[in-house]
Amino acid sequence: MRKLFVRTSNYERFSAAVTAVENRGAAEAGMMLVYGQPGYGKSEVLTSWAVDCGAVFLRANIDWTPRYFLVELAKALAVDPRGTSEQLFNRLLAVIATQQIPLVIDEAEATLKDHAAVLEKIRDFSDRTETMVALVGMEAIQTAIAKYPQISSRIAQVVEFSPASLEDVALACQQLCEVRIAPDLAAEIHRQTAGRMREVMNAIATVERVGKMNGLETVGVPAVEGMALTHDWRARRPRVVGKGRRAA
Amino acid sequence: MAWRGLEILRLLEGGGKITRDLVDALGMTKAGVRDACKRLAARGLLERYQGVYCITPAGREALVGGSEVLTGPRKGSCAERYKNSLRARAWRGLRIRRKVCLDDLLPLVQAAGATKEAERKTRQNLSNYLHALTEAGYLALLPRRGGPLRWLLTRDTGPCAPAWHKAGRTVTDANTGEVYPLRPVGEEAEHHV
Numbered sequence: 001m002r003k004l005f006v007r008t009s010n011y012e013r014f015s016a017a018v019t020a021v022e023n024r025g026a027a028e029a030g031m032m033l034v035y036g037q038p039g040y041g042k043s044e045v046l047t048s049w050a051v052d053c054g055a056v057f058l059r060a061n062i063d064w065t066p067r068y069f070l071v072e073l074a075k076a077l078a079v080d081p082r083g084t085s086e087q088l089f090n091r092l093l094a095v096i097a098t099q100q101i102p103l104v105i106d107e108a109e110a111t112l113k114d115h116a117a118v119l120e121k122i123r124d125f126s127d128r129t130e131t132m133v134a135l136v137g138m139e140a141i142q143t144a145i146a147k148y149p150q151i152s153s154r155i156a157q158v159v160e161f162s163p164a165s166l167e168d169v170a171l172a173c174q175q176l177c178e179v180r181i182a183p184d185l186a187a188e189i190h191r192q193t194a195g196r197m198r199e200v201m202n203a204i205a206t207v208e209r210v211g212k213m214n215g216l217e218t219v220g221v222p223a224v225e226g227m228a229l230t231h232d233w234r235a236r237r238p239r240v241v242g243k244g245r246r247a248a
Numbered sequence: 249m250a251w252r253g254l255e256i257l258r259l260l261e262g263g264g265k266i267t268r269d270l271v272d273a274l275g276m277t278k279a280g281v282r283d284a285c286k287r288l289a290a291r292g293l294l295e296r297y298q299g300v301y302c303i304t305p306a307g308r309e310a311l312v313g314g315s316e317v318l319t320g321p322r323k324g325s326c327a328e329r330y331k332n333s334l335r336a337r338a339w340r341g342l343r344i345r346r347k348v349c350l351d352d353l354l355p356l357v358q359a360a361g362a363t364k365e366a367e368r369k370t371r372q373n374l375s376n377y378l379h380a381l382t383e384a385g386y387l388a389l390l391p392r393r394g395g396p397l398r399w400l401l402t403r404d405t406g407p408c409a410p411a412w413h414k415a416g417r418t419v420t421d422a423n424t425g426e427v428y429p430l431r432p433v434g435e436e437a438e439h440h441v
Contacts, residue, residue, distance in 0.1 A: 003354035003371075004362065044355075047344050051337050051356045054407070057344040076343070078406030078423055 001205050002176045008168040008197070010036075010161045011045050017157035018049070021132050029156040030126045033145065034136045036161025039196040042136055045161075046104050055102035055134075060110035066121040069111075077101070089124075097129040108135035109144065116148050123151055163195025172197070177204050179211030182220035192230045192239045203229040252276065253288055257311055260294060260303040270301070334370060335377050339409030342387075342401050349396040350374060380412040384419035384428040 014034065021032050036042055050057040056076045061068070070088045074081035077095050081088060095101070103125065105111060111118040119135075126133045135141070135155075145152050164172070169190040173181040181189075185207065193199035206229050211219040221241060228238030252274055259265060259273055270281045285301055288294045293307035303311075330336055334357050341356040342348060350371060358370055378399055381387045387399040406423030413420065417430040 002364070002367065003351050004358055004367075005355040005360065007360065047341070048356055050344060051340045054331065054340065075404070076407070 001178060001208050004175055005044075005048050006168075006172045006175050008041065008164055008171065010041055010159075010164070010168075011048075014045055014049070014159050017159045018132070021156045024156045026156075027130050028127050029154045030130055030132050031123070031151075031155045032132065032134045033142060033155050033158045034134055034161065035139055035141050035158070037139060039198045040161040040163060041197045042161050043106060044197070046106065046134060046136055049134075050102075050104050053102060055104050057104045057106065059106045060108055060118070062110045062113075064110055064118050065114075066117050069118050069121055073103075089121075093125065093128055096125060096131055100129070100131050102132040102134070104134045104136065106136045108137040109141055111135075112141075112144050116145075116151060119145075119148070119151055123154060126154065164190070164193075164197055164200060165195065166190045168197075169193070169195070169200055172200055173204055173207075176201070177208050177211075179208055179216060180218040181207055182218050184221045185219060185224065188221055188241060189229060192241075199230045252280075253284055253293075254311075256281070256284055256288060256301075257293060257303055257307050260301055261308065261311060264297075264300040264302045266299055266301070333409075334373055335412065336409040338374055338377060340407075342399075343404055343407075346401050347390070347398060348401075349398045350378070351396060376414070377412055380414075380419055380430060381410060383430050384410065386410060386419075 017032060021030060024030065034042055034046065047057065049055065056073065058069075058072055058076060064072075067085050070085060070092065071081045073079075073092055074088060077092065079088075079091050079095055083091075096103075103122070105122060108119070111122065122133055122135075125131070135145075142158065145155070166187060170183065170186045173186045173189065181204070189200060189203045189207075193203060206227070207219050207224060210216075210224055210227065214223065216223060224241045226240060228240050230239045231237075232239050255274060256270060259270060265273075267278055267281055267285075270276070270285075271278055274281065276284075285294060285296065288307070289296060291306075292304060293310055294301050294303050296302075337357040338353050341353050345352055353374060354367070354371060357374065358367060362370065378387060382389060382399065386401065386403045386405075388402045390398040390400055392398075405421050408422035410419050410421045410423075412418075417432060419428045419430065420426075421428070
């Protein structure tokens, strides 16, 4: 299986939002919210973007305090973490402002405790340096942030990560699988996985194995009939490709 | 104009001086003296108090030790040369993921639409880099559990990627300025990727 980054529709929407934030009118509204259910590729897309643009990527911990956050940020930027919080904040401000380093905060729900004390600190950086901050979280984060108008008003773009479309799955099959996957099987993978990219990857690996073992150039539904491509964790049983199944 | 840092320190050894004294003694311009003193102060070799330049204990040590006080990059002051090279991207990916196998890093470092041949070369380059970082002490190999090799980032010195010089068998850290010599070819640990 090839190891490439597939530019799905979620990635395209995210890229468009980044461009919109970069070209924003209000300088202080430099924050962006990315949310969605697990398995839709939020962390993958944000990691790839952070590597591309050299952003600082921090995963928020449940026990984060403003000081803990500042120390983590200092470590990421190789800034001396000693001194008072004020000194540390000013030191970090100088580095971020001069180098215009974007910030990604994954699992951003953890920044909301204690009346969003940590998120307020993050907002301070965004306000003063005018650099972009991407907050990444689950579905409930948008409602939770809405309780703090001084923060939500600074969110210039909201990107919801949705299940991969049939076109996304077909694109992933085409780019990642070393044997050709027929459109009917791509549709079956999409149906079984409900667009969860993590499961799509597993299904592609299985299909590639079947194709290589049987010396097939193209693998369609008939070649994998009766086989388990993915696993249904709720029902605790494998999802088997049924006989005679064809894409709708 | 040549760098006169050492001469300035020698003059200050006899006692504090103001800019005008140094200008007269060295025949330099006022701006030149100020610039040189600023650089020496940044290295902690002299300090300025109420317009008077004085040599610091570190400055005396530099004179006694006869060490050259040169301009140019010092430990930890050199910049990363290629911010978007494969290794720079791999280092950024390592700092984000912390625990990786080759397959985790490949999608982050490869160009979109890379051919199979390009992917093979990238995989080899990345594997060599990770093994060099392991030998230099930046990464630790995790116990293998039937799957691919996995590494844990154990020494994160900063945002600049450590540079691996294959021919010289050294890893140079642009964040700290440290240079780590690696064992000569043939003596390195056996790797299975």
